[in-house]
């Protein structure tokens with residue numbers, strides 16, 4: 001469905017540690033004119049938030065160009081896509097987007113506080129011409145042509161606190177702010193310990209991720225009974241934001257992660273999509 005493009009009414013500022021590197025970062029998100037798109041600004045250089053700028057997918061999505069790299073872009077991009085903010089300049093001081101609480105909620109709140117404004121040009125969604133899928137091992141992402149967009153994920157972990165979970169987010173009927181944005185990054189206690197030993201996840205203390213399986217079960221009360229799979233859907237929405245247009249399709253990710261999400265997005269651009277002109 002066509003809708004008017006949107007941007008912020010005023011800048012929004014976020015600061016904090018990165019999840020993986022742990023260094024302190026400042027992110028200032030600025031309004032941008034229509035048809036500008038979402039662009040990262042690093043040291044005065046602009047880097048479009050676009051699939052061909054993805055330079056890494058280990059545990060997060062990393063955009064870069066030459067010497068410049070910015071990690072963990074997926075949650076702020078999910079917040080932007082979820083609120084339909086098409087035109088933004090994301091000015092970053094640091095090598096990673098601040099992890100905040102591990103979800104997209106602080107970004108959503110900051111954006112809503114700054115104000116969302118409609119612009120005069122419309123944006124056409126990307127529609128699929130055919131079903132597509134990508135798979136690796138027992139992980140799979142499928143995209144089907146659909147009248148109404150739906151983004152869903154299914155996971156299965158042997159850990160009894162997670163087990164099998166499935167969640168479907170339908171942008172046209174579900175509330176992004178309450179049902180998806182608050183779902184936090186999750187990890188398992190043993191895994192977090194191993195990451196800390198390897199020097200990764202330095203910013204990932206118990207305030208910016210849901211850690212499962214430690215002495216108390218959960219590191220903090222889950223925000224939803226199925227918070228892990230909701231976070232998977234949030235990551236999917238953030239990664240698909242790199243398509244630069246709303247995707248009017250049904251996408252199901254089974255045990256997938258950033259690498260497979262982005263492989264599907266590339267396949268969508270290469271083989272199966274058209275912009276719906278109305």
Ligand SMILES: [Zn+2]
Nearest residue numbers: 074185231235
């Ligand atoms: Zn995530």
